[in-house]
Each structure stands twice: as structure tokens, then as C-alpha cells.
Amino acid sequence: TATTIEGIGLEQIATETFNRHKAAFGRDPLLANTLDIGGEYAYRMRGEDHAWTPDVVASLQHAVRGNAADRYKEFAELVNTSSLRMNTIRGLFAIKGAEAAGRKPISIDEVEPATDIVKRFSTGAMSFGSISREAHTTLAVAMNRIGGKSNTGEGGEEADRYLPRPDGSANPERSAIKQVASGRFGVTTEYLVNADMLQIKVAQGAKPGEGGQLPGHKVD
Structure with missing residues (x-):
């Protein structure tokens, strides 16, 4: 399936590079001695928002090891709310039904099985x-x-x-x-x-x- 989202361009790369340089050599007192670690790769409490957090992983492990339906619901809720924070592409969209779009629903017989x-x-x-x-x-x-x-x-x-x-x-x-x-x-x-x-x-x-x-x- 082709993707039409593409990626970032030179303008975004230049902006990110400038921002990093500004953080390293600027006058922000919080960054005077230690740069912000960011948390882009490893999870950090105040770092970049991740979809797979320690809480998500722990709830999934408990659900599987204990066959616990309540822990699975907890896991599902954490994952779904993560999408709402725009951590996933699907979090940027909302499904609009045929009626809301003013169209007649397609018969299930016409849908690929x-x-x-x-x-x-x-x-x-x-x-x-x-x-x-x-x-x-x-x-x-x-x-x-x-x-x-x-x-x-x-x-x-x-x-x-x-x-x-x-x-x-x-x-x-x-x-x-x-x-x-x-x-x-x-x-x-x-x-x-x-x-x-x-x-x-x-x-x-x-x-x-x-x-x-x-x-x-x-x-x-």
C-alpha cells in the first residue's frame, strides 16, 4: 500500500538544527550546564511523548501472563488515548460514517471478504x-x-x-x-x-x- 504522507524536507531539518544550536549556545539558564536529554529514543518522564510507555508495557504483560481481562482493558485504553495525543497516524483522523457524509452505506455483499x-x-x-x-x-x-x-x-x-x-x-x-x-x-x-x-x-x-x-x- 502506497503512502502519501511522505516525510520531512530540508526546511524542517534546518529548523531542527537551528533549534538544537540555540539550545546549546543560548542563554536559557535551565540548559546552562546540561542539555535537555529529550527522550526521543529512551522513555523520559518529561521527554518526548511515547506510545509505548512503561505503563503500557506493564499492563500488557500482566494481561497476558495472568489472562486478566481487566488489565487488557487498561492496556487498550492507554493505547487508544495515546492515539488521541497524535502519537499515531490514525490519531489524526476520525472515521465518518456514510450517513454523516450524506452517502448510502455500501451493501456488505459488495465489500471484499x-x-x-x-x-x-x-x-x-x-x-x-x-x-x-x-x-x-x-x-x-x-x-x-x-x-x-x-x-x-x-x-x-x-x-x-x-x-x-x-x-x-x-x-x-x-x-x-x-x-x-x-x-x-x-x-x-x-x-x-x-x-x-x-x-x-x-x-x-x-x-x-x-x-x-x-x-x-x-x-x-
């Missing part, structure tokens, strides 16, 4: 070394179950995931999209032929030309 829509669903390319085999296989099984596609990421996947699952269920742990990337971890002929789609990555999106880093204890 969910079984066709989910075929276009895909997961982000996250290596199993970065999110664990358990999370990686769960994403693959979920996408296979609904008819979508999971992406292996740069780390590839183990060959036993191409086979039927031990419990005999019809949804294998095989990722439909196999990524071939600059690191070339685990790229074999067997890996490639077990793909429905190949994604060739030329450089890291988040860390161009650098590749990802894993904690040493996760390298086997």
Missing part, C-alpha cells in the same frame, strides 16, 4: 535470533493459519520448520517469505526452495550498511 483481505497481511522481517524461535514460529503459524505471509528476516529459519508439525496440525511453522540479506545467515538452496516469495535486502533499514547486533549469549 476478510478471507481475501488477509492474503495481503504480512509480518515484519524479524530474525528469530532477535525475537526467539518461539515468537518467530508463532508468527509463522498465525500467518499460515489466516492465509497471510510471515517473513523470516535475515536470520533464516531451521530446516525442521519446513516439515509438518509434530502434532499433525495443518499449519506449518514455515515462513512464506524468505529474506536474503547482507548478512546471508542460513541462506541455502533448501532455504530458498521452501519459499513462496523471496525478499532481497540490500541494506539495513534501521541501521544502513551496519547490520544488526545480537547479545553474545544468543549466538549459537
Whole structure:
């Protein structure tokens, strides 16, 4: 799906650069000895507003670990109010029904069925070394179950995931999209032929030309 939002331009970059210089060399007494840390990456109490706050993460963890519906409602409310603070693109919009727009609602029979829509669903390319085999296989099984596609990421996947699952269920742990990337971890002929789609990555999106880093204890 194409995006028409685009990004910032030279004017915004110049303005941000000027503001940083002014903060560093200006006469603000609060910034005389220490610059404002900002909190753009790590969460800070008085820093930049984040969608994923410690409270959001904690409520989700309690909801999942305790199967607690009340904690899930708490999590959902925190996420939804975060959107209202314009932390997400959807927070900038309000859905207007057909009646409010003066149009006749479309018949549900004319709407594309969910079984066709989910075929276009895909997961982000996250290596199993970065999110664990358990999370990686769960994403693959979920996408296979609904008819979508999971992406292996740069780390590839183990060959036993191409086979039927031990419990005999019809949804294998095989990722439909196999990524071939600059690191070339685990790229074999067997890996490639077990793909429905190949994604060739030329450089890291988040860390161009650098590749990802894993904690040493996760390298086997």
C-alpha cells in the first residue's frame, strides 16, 4: 500500500538544527550546564511523548501472563488515548460514517471478504535470533493459519520448520517469505526452495550498511 504522507524536507531539518544550536549556545539558564536529554529514543518522564510507555508495557504483560481481562482493558485504553495525543497516524483522523457524509452505506455483499483481505497481511522481517524461535514460529503459524505471509528476516529459519508439525496440525511453522540479506545467515538452496516469495535486502533499514547486533549469549 502506497503512502502519501511522505516525510520531512530540508526546511524542517534546518529548523531542527537551528533549534538544537540555540539550545546549546543560548542563554536559557535551565540548559546552562546540561542539555535537555529529550527522550526521543529512551522513555523520559518529561521527554518526548511515547506510545509505548512503561505503563503500557506493564499492563500488557500482566494481561497476558495472568489472562486478566481487566488489565487488557487498561492496556487498550492507554493505547487508544495515546492515539488521541497524535502519537499515531490514525490519531489524526476520525472515521465518518456514510450517513454523516450524506452517502448510502455500501451493501456488505459488495465489500471484499476478510478471507481475501488477509492474503495481503504480512509480518515484519524479524530474525528469530532477535525475537526467539518461539515468537518467530508463532508468527509463522498465525500467518499460515489466516492465509497471510510471515517473513523470516535475515536470520533464516531451521530446516525442521519446513516439515509438518509434530502434532499433525495443518499449519506449518514455515515462513512464506524468505529474506536474503547482507548478512546471508542460513541462506541455502533448501532455504530458498521452501519459499513462496523471496525478499532481497540490500541494506539495513534501521541501521544502513551496519547490520544488526545480537547479545553474545544468543549466538549459537
